[in-house]
Amino acid sequence: MFTLAHLSDPHLAPLPAPRWRELIGKRATGYINWQRRRRFIHDPAVLAKIVADLKAQAPGHIAVTGDIANIALPEEFTRGRAWLESLGNPTDVSFVPGNHDAYVPEAGVLADRAWRPFMSEDNETAGFPYARRRGPLGLIGVSTGVPSPPFFATGLIGNEQLAALALTLDELKAEKLFRVVLIHHPPVSAAARHKRLIDAHILLHVIAEHGAELVLHGHDHLHMINWLDGPNGTRVPAVGVPSASAAWGMSKDAAAYNLYAIGGAPGAWTCEMISRGIGAAGAVMQQRRLKLFG
Numbered sequence: 001m002f003t004l005a006h007l008s009d010p011h012l013a014p015l016p017a018p019r020w021r022e023l024i025g026k027r028a029t030g031y032i033n034w035q036r037r038r039r040f041i042h043d044p045a046v047l048a049k050i051v052a053d054l055k056a057q058a059p060g061h062i063a064v065t066g067d068i069a070n071i072a073l074p075e076e077f078t079r080g081r082a083w084l085e086s087l088g089n090p091t092d093v094s095f096v097p098g099n100h101d102a103y104v105p106e107a108g109v110l111a112d113r114a115w116r117p118f119m120s121e122d123n124e125t126a127g128f129p130y131a132r133r134r135g136p137l138g139l140i141g142v143s144t145g146v147p148s149p150p151f152f153a154t155g156l157i158g159n160e161q162l163a164a165l166a167l168t169l170d171e172l173k174a175e176k177l178f179r180v181v182l183i184h185h186p187p188v189s190a191a192a193r194h195k196r197l198i199d200a201h202i203l204l205h206v207i208a209e210h211g212a213e214l215v216l217h218g219h220d221h222l223h224m225i226n227w228l229d230g231p232n233g234t235r236v237p238a239v240g241v242p243s244a245s246a247a248w249g250m251s252k253d254a255a256a257y258n259l260y261a262i263g264g265a266p267g268a269w270t271c272e273m274i275s276r277g278i279g280a281a282g283a284v285m286q287q288r289r290l291k292l293f294g
């Protein structure tokens with residue numbers, strides 16, 4: 001049995017003090033939004049409790065699906081690196097960027113410089129999608145983080161990455177691995193259009209044709225499960241988690257993370273999901289147990 005933990009959207013707080021020259025364009029509206037609303041939602045004490053509880057479960061691997069940053073100030077990438085390292089070694093932690101990590105055009109370089117060991121192939125090749133093999137798992141990291149205009153939170157995979165994803169899914173299937181796609185934006189969502197994954201329809205097509213065992217995402221800050229069509233009548237669960245720092249009663253769903261206990265073998269995989277999250281009293285507890293396969 002292999003245990004994979006999944007958390008997302010930590011939105012590290014507090015926000016570093018920005019320099020005036022850094023607050024141009026999208027960062028200016030994002031800064032106002034942070035000061036007015038988001039700083040009351042994303043609580044570092046809540047995140048610390050979630051991380052402590054997750055580490056106490058001693059998972060075999062940890063997946064983080066984006067949005068470490070808020071408005072992509074240079075300092076947020078340095079702090080993000082320290083936070084990723086607090087989770088574990090780059091070999092034990094896989095990260096994919098979200099829209100807040102790609103908030104402005106220069107964010108891509110900052111993310112690559114600070115976080116590359118957590119988002120690269122086992123041979124340290126950079127770029128997306130990346131593939132990592134851990135026990136029975138074939139983890140595939142997809143990036144949807146692209147800069148967007150103010151008030152937009154859209155994501156885009158792009159045709160080149162989608163074509164490579166199809167090949168990687170086939171490759172890992174041939175290796176008889178349990179394929180887990182890590183992606184920030186949900187492939188299916190009820191959220192507003194300005195938050196959507198622009199090429200979700202092509203991703204759904206790739207999954208329907210090439211299959212995957214599990215898709216893990218963040219972005220909507222909600223507990224979500226959508227069953228996607230896979231090849232030959234199979235169904236692929238796409239599971240989303242709330243923000244790992246969301247204070248109770250302040251946002252959509254309060255902070256939580258999921259654990260997946262994966263066993264069995266190709267054609268007969270077993271996978272049980274356990275959700276653990278923060279309750280009204282401020283303690284982290286088990287909230288749900290669900291058999292996805294087997």
Ligand SMILES: [Fe+2]
Nearest residue numbers: 009067098219
């Ligand atoms: Fe987010």
